[in-house]
Amino acid sequence: MANWIDACAADDIEEEDVIRFDHAGRTFAIYRSPDDQYFCTDGLCTHENVHLADGLVMDHTIECPKHNGQFDYRTGEATRVPVCVNLAIYQVKLADGRVLIEI
Amino acid sequence: MTERNYSMNGPDAARAVENGLAAADWYHSDISRKEMKALMKREDQPAIRDTIVLLGLMILFAGLGVVLWPSWWSAPFWLVYGVLYGSAMDSRWHECGHGTPFRTAKYNDWVYQIASFCMVRNPVTWRWSHARHHTDTIIVGRDPEIVAMRPPALFRIFLNLFGLIDAMQGWKRMLLNASGKLDPEEASYIPESEQSKVVTVARTWVVIYAAVITLAVAMQSILPLMVIGLPRLYGAWHHVMTGVLQHAGLAENVIDHRLNSRTVYMNPISRFIYWNMNYHIEHHMFPMVPYHQLPKLHAMIGHDLPAPNTSIWNAYREVLPVLRRQLAYHNDFLKRDLPPTARPYREDLHEAALGETATASTHPISAVPAE
Numbered sequence: 001m002a003n004w005i006d007a008c009a010a011d012d013i014e015e016e017d018v019i020r021f022d023h024a025g026r027t028f029a030i031y032r033s034p035d036d037q038y039f040c041t042d043g044l045c046t047h048e049n050v051h052l053a054d055g056l057v058m059d060h061t062i063e064c065p066k067h068n069g070q071f072d073y074r075t076g077e078a079t080r081v082p083v084c085v086n087l088a089i090y091q092v093k094l095a096d097g098r099v100l101i102e103i
Numbered sequence: 104m105t106e107r108n109y110s111m112n113g114p115d116a117a118r119a120v121e122n123g124l125a126a127a128d129w130y131h132s133d134i135s136r137k138e139m140k141a142l143m144k145r146e147d148q149p150a151i152r153d154t155i156v157l158l159g160l161m162i163l164f165a166g167l168g169v170v171l172w173p174s175w176w177s178a179p180f181w182l183v184y185g186v187l188y189g190s191a192m193d194s195r196w197h198e199c200g201h202g203t204p205f206r207t208a209k210y211n212d213w214v215y216q217i218a219s220f221c222m223v224r225n226p227v228t229w230r231w232s233h234a235r236h237h238t239d240t241i242i243v244g245r246d247p248e249i250v251a252m253r254p255p256a257l258f259r260i261f262l263n264l265f266g267l268i269d270a271m272q273g274w275k276r277m278l279l280n281a282s283g284k285l286d287p288e289e290a291s292y293i294p295e296s297e298q299s300k301v302v303t304v305a306r307t308w309v310v311i312y313a314a315v316i317t318l319a320v321a322m323q324s325i326l327p328l329m330v331i332g333l334p335r336l337y338g339a340w341h342h343v344m345t346g347v348l349q350h351a352g353l354a355e356n357v358i359d360h361r362l363n364s365r366t367v368y369m370n371p372i373s374r375f376i377y378w379n380m381n382y383h384i385e386h387h388m389f390p391m392v393p394y395h396q397l398p399k400l401h402a403m404i405g406h407d408l409p410a411p412n413t414s415i416w417n418a419y420r421e422v423l424p425v426l427r428r429q430l431a432y433h434n435d436f437l438k439r440d441l442p443p444t445a446r447p448y449r450e451d452l453h454e455a456a457l458g459e460t461a462t463a464s465t466h467p468i469s470a471v472p473a474e
Contacts, residue, residue, distance in 0.1 A: 017140070048126050048238060056143045056391055058206070065391050067234045068202045080202065082234040084294055 004093070004100040010038070011097070018062060018073075020053035023103070028090065029053050030099060031073045033060055038092045039073050040101045046078065046085035107243050107355075107433065109252050111288045116244030119356070124242045130359040130449065131388055132407040134400075142392045142400055145206035149395040153204075153375070154214060157195070161187045165330050172326055181329060185338025186376065189266060192221035193342035194378035194394075200230055203393040204378075220308060223273030223335055225280060227300045231293045237390055241355050241363040247292065251351035253433040255426045260347060266339035273335075280305030341376055345369070348418045349383045352425035352437045357453040360387040361445075362438065366401065366411040367418045384408050407446060409439035 007021045013032040020043055021028045027043030029052040041062075045052055050066040057063075062073045069083030076087035091102040108115045119125045134142075164184035171177035196218035198204045199211045219226035232247045239245035251260065262268050279286065280301050285293070293301065311331070318327045325333070345367075354362040364384045369377065380386060382397035385404065392400050401411075412418035421437065428435045441447065 047234075054139075056140070056145075058145060063202075063391065065389075067237055068391060070202075080208070081230055081297065084296055 002091075002102050004102050007040070007099045007101050009097055010094055010099055013038075013099075016057050016059075018053050018055065018057050020051055021101070026103075027051065028101065029062065029073070030092070030101065031057060031062065033057075033074075038094060038099050040090040040092045041071070041073050041076055041087040045069060045083060046087055047083045052087075107253055109243060109249055111244065111247055111291050113244055119239070119242050119245045122356075124239070124356055124358065125245050126238055127358045129388075130361070132404040132446075134389075134404060138403065139389070139392075142389070142396045142403075145203070145393065147206045147210065149393075150204035150210070150214075153378070154195075156375075157187060157191055168329065169326065172329070173324075181334075181337065185334040186341050187338070188221050188334035189336065189338030190341035190345075191376045191378075192218040193346070194376065194380055196222050196224060196229070197233070197380065198378050198394050200226075200233055201390055203391060204395075219304075220311070221335065223270050223277065225273075225276065225301055225304055227297055227304060228276075228280075228289050228293060231297070232289075235292050237387065240360065240387055241350050241353070241357075243355050247288065249350070250347055251426060253355070254430050255351070257426065257430075260343065263343050264340040266336040270335045270339065277305045277308050281309045341373070344415065345373060345377045345381065348412075348415070348422060349380070352422045352429070354436050354438065354453070359448055359453065360384050361408055361441065362448060362453065365418065366408065367415060368411055368413050369415055373415065406442060406444040409441055409445075 005023055007023070007028070007030055008019065010032075013019050013030060015032055015036065016034045018029050018031045021030050021040075022043075029041050029043045031039045031041070033039065041052070043051055043053060045064040045066065047064065047067060047069050050064055052062050052064060052071075054065040055063045056065070057073075060072055060074050061070050061079065063070045063080075064083065067082050068080070069078065070080035071078055071083065071087050073087070073089075076089040078084055078086050093100050093102075110116065161184060164180045164187070168177045168180040168184055171180065195204075195214050199215035199218060202208065202211045204214070205211045216226055219229065236246050236248040241249060243249070259268055276286065276289075283302055285298055285301060289301070290298070315327045315331045319325055348365055348367050350363055350365065353365060357363055361384055364387050366384045367381045369381045374381060379394040379397045382401045385392070385397050385400045385408075388404075389400060401408075405411075412421060425435065425437045
């Protein structure tokens with residue numbers, strides 16, 4: 001059964017940006033794309049344990065702040081070395097101005 | 104006296120993992136997300152401008168060298184061309200490896216490939232090597248890019264002013280890789296999925312060098328090698344001169360870049376050649392900030408960093424006495440004072456390294472060893 005978690009207000013994230021969300025001992029990254037869509041991935045880079053929320057969002061790419069590896073945050077696909085392993089992604093929906101993620 | 108083992112497969116490597124120094128959480132100066140986002144923002148224009156200037160100067164000076172060849176009047180033009188090929192390409196290799204100078208990813212990749220060829224550094228191998236240098240900066244046994252070890256290999260550094268060790272190793276490694284093999288150390292940090300790319304690049308380079316050498320033989324002249332290959336030797340001095348200053352004489356096995364990296368103010372020509380990597384603490388602390396934004400970052404966090412060296416000369420006056428001491432006292436290093444506005448070093452985190460402060464020099468310029 002779907003378990004939707006209230007992560008943040010939609011306005012908490014600027015356009016083309018990312019924030020960190022911690023829940024139940026896990027960490028996630030929640031993105032707002034330039035076309036105002038919301039996405040969620042695991043919060044740590046798959047290369048090393050670095051928080052992606054400190055990285056740079058460019059279009060639909062998140063760049064890790066440590067080694068500049070990149071992922072497409074819509075699909076989790078690793079697109080630039082040194083990252084080689086894809087990110088896990090999670091469903092997101094908006095309800096009453098809140099961002100909910102399905103864990 | 105502590106004997107260090109800088110091999111990636113040696114006892115210090117295992118100890119670093121045991122002690123939690125590998126892939127540790129490093130110190131960062133405070134800077135707001137909004138400010139950092141503005142600094143990290145990518146644009147093409149500055150790097151396109153600088154790349155056009157660099158390639159334009161290379162064509163100009165190599166062209167003049169060729170026209171005046173074999174007269175000695177060509178020598179000054181080769182010396183300039185050599186520095187652009189054998190030193191400016193080092194910083195282009197470095198920056199484009201990070202993927203930060205250009206917003207357009209393929210521009211970073213193009214310049215990275217050209218610069219890797221000039222510097223004889225396999226672009227696949229060295230991307231992984233440099234990632235490790237950023238994860239585990241100057242952690243003994245983990246960082247494959249430590250230049251000034253302890254005791255410092257001063258003769259090796261001297262030979263590298265003419266590329267005699269690094270370039271030779273690069274060409275030797277190119278031939279090994281072209282034969283389909285990897286060095287065991289390379290294999291320790293390059294994922295298996297990437298290893299075939301190392302071989303492909305090496306084989307491509309062998310073809311290029313074979314063409315240049317064939318042309319030289321046909322012309323019965325080293326002129327083609329003066330354009331491709333040899334400038335890696337006769338133009339290497341500038342990148343070695345600036346590169347040594349990045350970390351030499353500072354702490355090992357710490358997780359605060361203020362303790363193991365150095366920011367040095369440099370003249371505009373050296374900064375163009377070096378692409379602002381003289382702001383080295385800032386670069387290591389925030390590697391996503393493009394080279395053209397580093398002076399701004401420096402101004403924003405300077406209050407939290409040790410005072411920068413005021414010139415290349417000033418930095419060498421600090422470094423050389425420490426390296427000299429390290430020939431005899433391997434545990435000696437320079438621990439630089441922080442300004443009163445800075446957050447203090449976390450001595451508790453660096454107990455193993457800073458516990459050696461009995462031999463640490465804390466006043467750089469006066470840290471000349473007793474005769």
